[in-house]
Structure formats: structure tokens, C-alpha cells
Amino acid sequence: MKVVIDGEVRTLKAVWYEDDEVKLIDQRKLPEKIEIFEAKNSDDIAYAIKNMVVRGAPAIGVTAAYGLAMAKKKGENMDEAVRKIGSTRPTAYDLFKAIRYMQINDFDMNSARRYAMEISGRSRKIGEIGNQLIGQNARILTHCNAGALAVVDWGTALAPIRMAHGDGKNIFVFVDETRPRLQGAKLTAWELAQEGIDHAIIADNAAGFYMRRKEVDLVIVGADRIASNGDFANKIGTYEKAVLAKTNGIPFYVAAPGSTFDFSIKSGDEIPIEERDENEVLEINGTRIGPVESHSRNPAFDVTPNEYVTGFITEYGIFKPSELGKLKELMEKDLFMNIK
């Protein structure tokens, strides 16, 4: 991910391992400042995932992989480390995929590096494949942040957008602010601004306005868990964007690596939905916006039924929901992905 720091263009990853620590861009501090969170043990890793220092399904998985390898290297009790990290956030399937991968590979540090490299390479492939869907002039709406910050680099939903921009296509991105944590306004907008990709932050409630006015050509979002039938969980508010896209005849794509597909569940009804602290809704940047007497409900994700999905953009190609059986077969032949 290209980042401008003190006028100098640097390449940063969302998460990496260096000097016996897992280093994370502290996404809570963006876009105001770039600060690096240094995780020294599994407690720090669990804290970072739970408190969204790092967030985004693939990035959470990579963080868990490095974190478990670091814990092993530092002689921690691995059952305890797995329990702590595995109980941070229930929805993103990549977390559990990464934990399983590391268990099978005995929490070996080279396996963690391999995991990170695979996820990064697959996100690049998602970009190349998804770029084929983007015309020379494209106005794309996205929700939340499924960029390099949510993966390691490239991203999932933002990967095709980055590739298209790099190919000289004329891209404009509608960035849903994405209440309550504002990952769109704070993180997606930051990533696009760093790379000079034209965009506008919009209120979540304005997405339908632009879709109905035919100002949106394509919607691309990320995912946290995709069921066998193509129902998928993603940031709260995704479902209503999908319904609006279908109502307005706009293609709606989900970009995700194989590590986000959970073929052990039949439908989206089986996806656990994380409920987060009510203050995420009642406050913005620490300032309370609701009366002291008021409470809130704060589901972090919703489930979109497969009928609203035009296709899934993966490193294996683009699949309609009805074609996920083919994707499952390809994943079973893929040594890295075929983690039981």
C-alpha cells in the first residue's frame, strides 16, 4: 500500500513481523496519524483484534498467524494463546482458518510468513481478475474498508479499483462512510487519497440516492464469511446496499479470498454476528451524540442473501452464487487452502 509520509512515498503493509514483534498500523488512529502498534505476546494480539487496532477478515487472519507463531517462539502456553485469539471476534472466517493453518503447521514462524504471503498474493490476483469487470470509465460504490488495511496489501474490494486506476482507467469511488466505526470515511478514503484515486465520502443513507439517479455503475464490497450457498456476512449496512443495487439493476460483486469461504455452513443463517459495545453507536470520536438515558444496539455485520449477489471475485476467478460448488472443488485441490 503506497503511503505518503512527510512528503515521501513509502510502501506499508497493514501487518508484518519484525524484531520478534507483530507490527500493525494502528487503524484507530487513521486518517489523522500513522502509528505502529507493537504486539509482543498473545495478549497484545488479542487486544489488537478485539479493539480493532487491526480489522478486516484477511488482516485478522494474518495477525493471528503471526501472533501464534510469535507466542510459540516466546514459549507461551499455545492452548491458551489459541483460546485468547480465537475468542476475539466471531464473524470473520479468516481468523479461524488462520488458527487452523497454524495448528496444522505447529505454529511455525515460516508457516506464518507463508500464510501472509499467500493472502497478499491472492489479494493481488483478486485485483487482476476484478479489474476485468471495470470499464474505462467507472463509478463504483463500496462499503466499509476492504482495502489493503483489511488484508495486508492490495485489499479485496479495493484491489480491482487499485488495478483499474493503475491501468489508467477513469475511476470514481463513492465511499460509504460506514457508521458506526466509519471505516469508509476514515480508512477507505485515506487509502484512495494516498493513491490519488478520485472519490467522495457519502453518508450511508445517500447510497440509494446515487444508485437511483444511475450515477453508480458497479458495487464492490468485501466479506467476512461466505456460506456454501453464497449468503455472506459483511459490515452492517451491506444488505441494504445489495437490495438497492438489485432494485436499480446495478451489478453487485463481493471480493474475497478462498479463506473467507466457510463451506462447513449451508447458509447465512449459521453465521455468528458480532454485537459490539453500544458506545460505538452512541459516540463519535469520544463525543456522545445520544441522550444519557438512551441505549443502542450495535450489530457489527449483517447477512446478505445470495439472490442479491451478481458474483464473487476470488483468486480462482469470478463465481455466481450457484457456482460455488466449483469453487469448493478448486479449493480442495489447492494445498494451501485445503485446510481441514
Ligand SMILES: CSC[C@H]1O[C@H](OP(=O)(O)O)[C@H](O)[C@@H]1O
Ligand atoms: C476484506 S475484509 C473487510 C471486511 O471487514 C470489515 O469488518 P471490520 O472492519 O469490522 O473488521 C468489513 O466487514 C469489511 O468488508
